[in-house]
Amino acid sequence: MTTPDLIPVPASITDPASFGFAACEGGVCAAAGIRATGVHAGFRADPNRLDMALVAADEPCVCAATFTQNRFCAAPVQVSRPRAASGHAQAVLLNSGNANASTGEPGVACALASAACVAKELGCADEDVLVASTGVIGVQQPLWPFEQAMPAAVESLAHSPAAAHAAARAVMTTDTVPKEVSLEGTVPCGPDGAPITVHVGGFVKGSGMIMPNMATMLCVLATDAPLTAQAAQKALSAAVSVTFNKVTVDSDTSTNDSCFLLATGATGGEPIDCDSTAFAQVANAIRCAAEQLARKIAADGEGATKLVTVDVVGAATDADADTVARAIANSPLVKTAIFGHDANWGRVAGAAGKCGVVFDQYQVDIDFLGVPVLRAGLPLPMDEGDMLRRFEEPEVTIAVNLGQGDASARIWTCDLTHDYVTINGDYRT
């Protein structure tokens, strides 16, 4: 028989060239008007380990944010959510080592006081300081590291790649690498649509998806494009929904997940609102930055050896596509098979079939690592040697066509390994 065509999957926008941007240097400090720092404040015992990050705009600016949907939400989320809703802020304070979660009223008081420390040193309003924490939960967060470290931390704020890098390192927990991105491109937001060069940069931490193992997703993005508050929130929400919200390491979400966007407008130019000509391009840059960071989270999943991309196409609805893609991406049997270099389409089919989404098993196609392995519900002969060679790559792709409609979804995950069990199970053994 002739080899069937591969399942067509939607294009990613991982490549910034697709909308006229390019990678640049600087992380979160790629954006003009942004300074950053990362210091050791004392949340961690090891004096060589950075544990507090501060990102500050030169003056109050536009902000947008998204937060965990977990019913348990930590004190910093309770403080930052209403503040970010104002659409303006000047700084984001982050710490690792203590999540300030399940800490009740004293936890909220500490989060407020830590923000006040920043406001005092920076000379801004308390309400313009956003906060985020990651680390152990159920332990009251001490205020003294913030108080003690803040004057020097604010003093050390700098607009440099090194400063951005220090901030990215200071929020790491089980992350094995800091995760940064920076893009630049020219958009028509000058007078009469004249081109102006703008930047989008940021960092993220995230490895497992939950708390006591000090693993949460915290992200700070910054741009110097003159976005309005409404445009910033629209671009960030759209980006998060197809990037960070499509990553699953272990199906667990955190009490602390937070994603912030500061838009300084330091480039000057006309304000970019949702209907401005330049909006789509800047929104794409924000989405692309978020996608690059999201892929770094999945690739750095606890114990992971592979970044796994699951595409589901041909679904009746977007929700169906998302449900099936998540069922596959969260299946321990699929994830362990990938760890074992086993192109086990049967487990993919089983995961797709279990999640309540209606389809006809005899209309389903599956590709594994770019090879058609199932067509119309029946297996194709598989060259196992070829599959083993394809497993040498750091990325694994799975595509499923349900044959029911035109909707699709993409989810990123990683494999499930002995090291995941060791990281998460070897506390007390």
Next chain:
Amino acid sequence: MTTPDLIPVPASITDPASFGFAACEGGVCAAAGIRATGVHAGFRADPNRLDMALVAADEPCVCAATFTQNRFCAAPVQVSRPRAASGHAQAVLLNSGNANASTGEPGVACALASAACVAKELGCADEDVLVASTGVIGVQQPLWPFEQAMPAAVESLAHSPAAAHAAARAVMTTDTVPKEVSLEGTVPCGPDGAPITVHVGGFVKGSGMIMPNMATMLCVLATDAPLTAQAAQKALSAAVSVTFNKVTVDSDTSTNDSCFLLATGATGGEPIDCDSTAFAQVANAIRCAAEQLARKIAADGEGATKLVTVDVVGAATDADADTVARAIANSPLVKTAIFGHDANWGRVAGAAGKCGVVFDQYQVDIDFLGVPVLRAGLPLPMDEGDMLRRFEEPEVTIAVNLGQGDASARIWTCDLTHDYVTINGDYRT
């Protein structure tokens, strides 16, 4: 502070004495009128490994069944589902080593032909033979082992504990132990409500929840109580919904999951219909038998070191309780924490909060291993030495009170261990 009371959880019916029954001998052959056998037919290479089981009533009798809800369903399920719907059957044929799944029309033909082999030797109608398979998928099932082994297999059918045990062993795959149950009790189904002793027995296989690793749930129950077809189906469906359907090893379901009940009525007595006085007692016995088998599946989960029972109470609805209990039971972070003897209530809270069920975090209580660890959303001091001692037991209990209403759910699972990854990930490494 005084120690708070434990969260009250609904009573289990694990103890048959609670409805006047007691454990007895015989497995599926505890029921009068039932014979069984387990043989090596040839689906497996090892001639010492049993791979075909047959359970037969002495004559056609009442049957009931439940099947996988997976959209991918195997050929034997496609054959057995309509047959069982008739409410009568005489035999159940099961094999391990090949699941006959994703095998298209030839697979259905093989399933039909295997049933015909049984019918020919047993002298019954083809339609009174139900079939079930477990093993590798996507590989055509050979007919010759059925044809070759059937005459001697039917010849070897016996009404004995040893024969029941052989059948239970013949369906094992990654199961480490055969799983059987048998109960007896006296119910008022004789003339004028006179007491008659009836039996419920059976076996199950199940370890992981999915296919290519030859892990599926197959169960055969038998009773000699004179249930009508309607009563048998009602009792079985009710039992399965609160037992087998409440077990999760890895959240994955199989293409082949099947549960059968044969009711021979060999005890004589008045037919037991849904509104008979004796119905509740027999239904309880069937539920109790299923619960004991379900707990054995969870305890024998792939790589498991602990049986874990998750109770969620105080939910607004049954569906909310089930969703939260499953989210906890399927959380890799909760499961690895238990493997690590870590009473990590934070991960339990995180799993509860992530699943979309609405509650107030400050109304949630959690008990871990029979110790109150969270009250009104805030942690209590924990004696870690005491917790470590409690982890020496083979069972782990987690109870969560959402404080929203009166609904509850109980889910059984196991921990997530290095051995799970080894069993499911070490195919080709």
